Amino acid sequence: MTLKEFLIERQRQVDAALDRLTPPEIEHPATIHRAMRHSLFAGGKRIRPILCMSAATAVTGVQEDSDAVIHAACSLEMIHTYSLIHDDLPALDNDDFRRGKPTCHKVYGEAMAILAGDALFTLAIQTLTTIQFAEPGRVVSLIRELSFASGTVDGMIGGQVTDIEGERQHPTAELLDSIHRAKTGALLRASVRMGGIAAGGDAQQIEALSNYGEHVGLAFQIVDDILDVEESSEALGKTAGKDAAQGKITFPAVYGLERSREMASEQCRLAHESLSSFGEGAQRLHEIADLIVQRKS
Amino acid sequence: MTLKEFLIERQRQVDAALDRLTPPEIEHPATIHRAMRHSLFAGGKRIRPILCMSAATAVTGVQEDSDAVIHAACSLEMIHTYSLIHDDLPALDNDDFRRGKPTCHKVYGEAMAILAGDALFTLAIQTLTTIQFAEPGRVVSLIRELSFASGTVDGMIGGQVTDIEGERQHPTAELLDSIHRAKTGALLRASVRMGGIAAGGDAQQIEALSNYGEHVGLAFQIVDDILDVEESSEALGKTAGKDAAQGKITFPAVYGLERSREMASEQCRLAHESLSSFGEGAQRLHEIADLIVQRKS
Numbered sequence: 300m301t302l303k304e305f306l307i308e309r310q311r312q313v314d315a316a317l318d319r320l321t322p323p324e325i326e327h328p329a330t331i332h333r334a335m336r337h338s339l340f341a342g343g344k345r346i347r348p349i350l351c352m353s354a355a356t357a358v359t360g361v362q363e364d365s366d367a368v369i370h371a372a373c374s375l376e377m378i379h380t381y382s383l384i385h386d387d388l389p390a391l392d393n394d395d396f397r398r399g400k401p402t403c404h405k406v407y408g409e410a411m412a413i414l415a416g417d418a419l420f421t422l423a424i425q426t427l428t429t430i431q432f433a434e435p436g437r438v439v440s441l442i443r444e445l446s447f448a449s450g451t452v453d454g455m456i457g458g459q460v461t462d463i464e465g466e467r468q469h470p471t472a473e474l475l476d477s478i479h480r481a482k483t484g485a486l487l488r489a490s491v492r493m494g495g496i497a498a499g500g501d502a503q504q505i506e507a508l509s510n511y512g513e514h515v516g517l518a519f520q521i522v523d524d525i526l527d528v529e530e531s532s533e534a535l536g537k538t539a540g541k542d543a544a545q546g547k548i549t550f551p552a553v554y555g556l557e558r559s560r561e562m563a564s565e566q567c568r569l570a571h572e573s574l575s576s577f578g579e580g581a582q583r584l585h586e587i588a589d590l591i592v593q594r595k596s
Numbered sequence: 597m598t599l600k601e602f603l604i605e606r607q608r609q610v611d612a613a614l615d616r617l618t619p620p621e622i623e624h625p626a627t628i629h630r631a632m633r634h635s636l637f638a639g640g641k642r643i644r645p646i647l648c649m650s651a652a653t654a655v656t657g658v659q660e661d662s663d664a665v666i667h668a669a670c671s672l673e674m675i676h677t678y679s680l681i682h683d684d685l686p687a688l689d690n691d692d693f694r695r696g697k698p699t700c701h702k703v704y705g706e707a708m709a710i711l712a713g714d715a716l717f718t719l720a721i722q723t724l725t726t727i728q729f730a731e732p733g734r735v736v737s738l739i740r741e742l743s744f745a746s747g748t749v750d751g752m753i754g755g756q757v758t759d760i761e762g763e764r765q766h767p768t769a770e771l772l773d774s775i776h777r778a779k780t781g782a783l784l785r786a787s788v789r790m791g792g793i794a795a796g797g798d799a800q801q802i803e804a805l806s807n808y809g810e811h812v813g814l815a816f817q818i819v820d821d822i823l824d825v826e827e828s829s830e831a832l833g834k835t836a837g838k839d840a841a842q843g844k845i846t847f848p849a850v851y852g853l854e855r856s857r858e859m860a861s862e863q864c865r866l867a868h869e870s871l872s873s874f875g876e877g878a879q880r881l882h883e884i885a886d887l888i889v890q891r892k893s
Contacts, residue, residue, distance in 0.1 A: 322749055327774075328757040331748050385714060390706035409687035410760060413710060414753055417682060417717070421747045424721055428740040435733035442739060443725040450718045451628050452619055456711055460625040463707060477624075 348372030354494030458482025645669035651791030755779025
C-alpha cells in the first residue's frame with residue numbers, strides 16, 4: 300500500500316469512528332451537535348489521529364486499529380478541533396474561513412461556537428473514559444497525557460496565550476520556541492505518546508516516540524509558517540500572510556525563509572533518528588515525517 | 597460543630613486545595629493563571645465541593661478529607677467556574693458582574709476569558725488524573741461522571757444550549773424541566789455521586805446519592821429562579837430580574853411564585869427521603885438540603 304493509499308484509508312477509518320462517537324445531528328439539543336459536526340467534518344487531514352495509530356503500529360509491529368487506539372486517535376482530533384473553533388473566534392484570531400469553509404461562529408454564531416468548542420473537549424474526555432482496557436490505569440495515563448498537553452503549563456492553551464501576548468513583541472528565537480513547543484508541539488507529541496500507551500508500549504518506546512513527536516511537531520510548525528508566507532489564500536484555504544499582518548512571531552520572521560527550510564529538514568532528520576530502535580512497524584512514521592516537511596498545504 | 601462552622605471550615609479547606617492545585621500567578625504564562633484565579637477565588641460558596649465531601653462522609657460515616665475526595669471536590673468547582681466564565685461572555689449572557697465582582701472578560705478581555713474557561717476545564721481533568729487510588733478504575737469512574745455531567749446529552753452544555761434556544765419560546769413545564777435537569781442538575785448530581793465513588797461507596801449508595809442530588813439540584817434551581825425575581829441587584833451580587841428581561845424560562849414564570857415555593861419544599865422533602873438508608877454520616881447532607889431551600893442569596 301502506498302503512503303497515499305494508507306493515509307486515505309486511515310482518514311476514512313477516523314472519519315467513520317468520529318461519526319460513531321459524536322452524537323447525531325438529530326440528538327437533542329440538535330444545534331450544538333450540528334455545530335460540532337460542522338467543524339469536526341470540515342475536511343481535516345486527521346494528522347494527529349494518524350500519528351497516534353501509526354505510533355501504536357510502531358510499538359506492536361502490526362496494523363493497530365483496536366477500539367482503544369481508535370478512541371485515543373479520535374480524542375486527539377476532537378481536542379484539535381475544539382482549539383481551532385475557539386482560536387477562530389472574533390475575540391481571538393477572528394478567522395472567517397478554515398480549510399476553505401466558513402468557520403463555526405460564522406455559521407452558528409459566537410455563543411454556539413464557544414459551546415461547540417467546549418462540547419468537543421468534553422466529548423474527547425468522554426471518549427477516553429469509555430475505552431475498555433484490562434488495566435484501567437492505562438485509560439488514566441491516556442487522559443493524563445491529553446489533559447496536560449492541552450493545558451496552560453507547556454501545553455496548548457499556554458502556547459496560545461504566549462502567542463497572543465507575543466504579537467507586536469520583538470520576535471526572538473526563545474519566544475518562538477516556547478510558543479510552538481506548547482501551542483502545536485505538545486498535542487503532536489501527545490499524539491504519538493498516546494498511540495504508544497494505547498498499544499501497551501514500554502517506557503523506552505514511549506520516550507522514543509516522544510522524541511519523534513517533538514521533532515515532527517517542530518518541523519510541522521516551521522513548514523506551516525513557511526507556507527503562510529509562500530502560499531496564496533486560495534491554495535491554503537485560509538487567509539494567508541495573516542501571521543505577518545497580525546505581527547505573529549514566525550520562523551521565517553526570526554530566521555528567514557532559507558534558514559527555516561534548513562531547520563525543517565534538520566528536525567525531520569532527527570525525527571527519523573528517534574525511531575532507530577523500532578523495526579519495520581515504524582515505516583509509516585518515517586514516511587509521515589518526510590511528508591510533513593514536503594507538504595505544499 | 598454548627599452547620600455554619602462546618603461550611604466555613606469546608607470552604608477554607610476547598611479554597612486551600614484549589615490554591616494548591618492551580619498554577620500560581622507567577623507561573624508562565626502569567627495572564628491566564630491570573631484570569632483563572634480571578635474567577636476561581638471570586639467568593640464562590642463551594643456548594644458542589646461541599647456536597648461532594650459530605651456525600652463521601654455519608655458513605656463512610658467519618659469526616660472525609662482524603663486527597664481523593666478533595667481532588668474530586670475541587671474538580672467540580674473548576675468545572676463550575678469554567679461554565680460561569682463562558683456563560684458570562686458577551687456572546688452568551690453578557691454579564692458584567694458575578695458575585696458582586698467584575699466578570700473575567702471585563703477584567704482580562706474576551707480572548708483571555710474564553711481561554712481561562714478552557715483552562716479551568718483542563719485543570720479539572722488534570723486534577724482527577726493525579727488521584728492515587730489502589731484501583732485506577734475509580735479514577736476513570738470519576739472522570740466519566742464529570743465529563744458526562746458536563747456534556748451535551750443531558751449535561752451542562754446541553755442545558756445551556758436548550759436555555760439559549762428556549763429564550764422567547766413559550767415557557768412550558770417540559771422545557772423548564774429539561775433545561776434544569778441538564779444545566780445545573782447534572783453537575784449537582786455528579787457532585788454527590790463523585791463523593792460517593794471517591795469514598796468507595798457501593799452501587800446502592802451511589803444510587804441513593806443520585807436521587808438526593810437530583811432533588812437537591814431541582815430545589816436549588818427553583819430557589820435560584822425565585823431569588824432572581826425577589827432580590828435586589830445589590831443583595832444577589834448579580835443583575836437581578838435579568839432572567840425575566842432576557843425572556844428566560846423560569847419556575848416562577850411557569851408555575852407562579854407560590855407554587856414554586858411549594859415545589860422547592862417538596863423537592864427538599866424527597867431529598868431527605870433519599871438519604872433514609874444512610875446513618876448519622878448523612879447529617880450534613882440533610883442540613884444542606886434545608887439550607888438550599890431556606891437561603892436568601
